[in-house]
Amino acid sequence: SQVAQMMKVPMITPTSTAEKVTEEGDYIFRSCLIDPVQAVIMGNFAYNSMGLREIAILTAQTNDYSVGLTEVFVETFENLGGKIVAAESYSEGDQDFKAQLTKIRARNPEAVYVPGYYTEAGLISRQMRQLGMEQPILGPDGFDSPKLFEIGGESIMGSYFTNHYSKETDDPISKQFVADYNAKYGEDPDGFAALAYDAALIVFDAIERAGDAATVKNIANARAAIKDAMATTKDLKAVTGTLTLDENRNPVKSAVILKVVEDGYEFVERVEP
Numbered sequence: 001s002q003v004a005q006m007m008k009v010p011m012i013t014p015t016s017t018a019e020k021v022t023e024e025g026d027y028i029f030r031s032c033l034i035d036p037v038q039a040v041i042m043g044n045f046a047y048n049s050m051g052l053r054e055i056a057i058l059t060a061q062t063n064d065y066s067v068g069l070t071e072v073f074v075e076t077f078e079n080l081g082g083k084i085v086a087a088e089s090y091s092e093g094d095q096d097f098k099a100q101l102t103k104i105r106a107r108n109p110e111a112v113y114v115p116g117y118y119t120e121a122g123l124i125s126r127q128m129r130q131l132g133m134e135q136p137i138l139g140p141d142g143f144d145s146p147k148l149f150e151i152g153g154e155s156i157m158g159s160y161f162t163n164h165y166s167k168e169t170d171d172p173i174s175k176q177f178v179a180d181y182n183a184k185y186g187e188d189p190d191g192f193a194a195l196a197y198d199a200a201l202i203v204f205d206a207i208e209r210a211g212d213a214a215t216v217k218n219i220a221n222a223r224a225a226i227k228d229a230m231a232t233t234k235d236l237k238a239v240t241g242t243l244t245l246d247e248n249r250n251p252v253k254s255a256v257i258l259k260v261v262e263d264g265y266e267f268v269e270r271v272e273p
Contacts, residue, residue: 001028010227014195022249027227029249031199036072038140038162041255041271043076046138056086056109058100060116063092069115069140085109097124101131111135117142122151129155144191159260165194165240166256168267177239198238206230
């Protein structure tokens with residue numbers, strides 16, 4: 001993003017959820033929701049939809065993604081009236097979480113929030129069950145991978161996570177995307193595939209709206225025209241929902257809560273912006 005901004009080349013990322021990415025400048029865009037939005041949604045879901053009041057957190061202390069999610073989740077959940085009864089941490093690459101989980105077990109939380117990726121989530125879920133802990137795990141979009149099941153097995157079932165997209169939708173654009181993707185690749189698309197498709201849609205829509213200005217021989221002017229058009233993206237019908245880019249070039253759109261079940265992810269609810 002630093003190089004793209006310096007060279008004034010429009011850049012869009014489908015999966016970089018860190019808030020600071022688009023703060024680099026006006027040439028930087030994204031098609032995914034930012035981390036604070038995910039943490040607010042899960043905090044609200046845990047308190048209001050699940051009725052939870054006491055939660056423990058296990059954070060990857062060396063990962064900005066995990067630390068940022070933790071901060072916003074804690075603020076959201078506590079402001080609603082919830083209580084964080086235990087807050088433990090680990091380092092990326094760790095394989096053994098039993099020491100932290102033993103401390104968490106002693107506080108008897110109703111759920112454990114694990115703001116990280118599928119690798120750690122799968123291992124943590126297995127070790128929780130080995131310690132006799134039956135609480136559900138809550139997480140972010142980092143859970144979205146088939147490897148979550150390979151690593152976690154049955155222990156990960158019943159967990160919930162925030163995501164950008166669900167294939168279980170009645171939206172005609174999304175349904176067509178799922179059908180076309182499946183026909184081409186022989187499998188259902190995950191959230192990252194949908195976000196990549198939407199990133200392309202944002203760019204192509206901007207080029208079309210920029211018209212002749214996007215094809216002028218002066219490349220700097222063409223880039224600027226495309227950038228300006230991307231910045232005015234509004235109510236674009238995309239795979240992950242109807243989206244508008246805000247003043248920071250981040251999408252304003254709906255998110256989903258998914259539940260981990262035996263045959264994949266079950267759609268729980270859609271959260272509007």
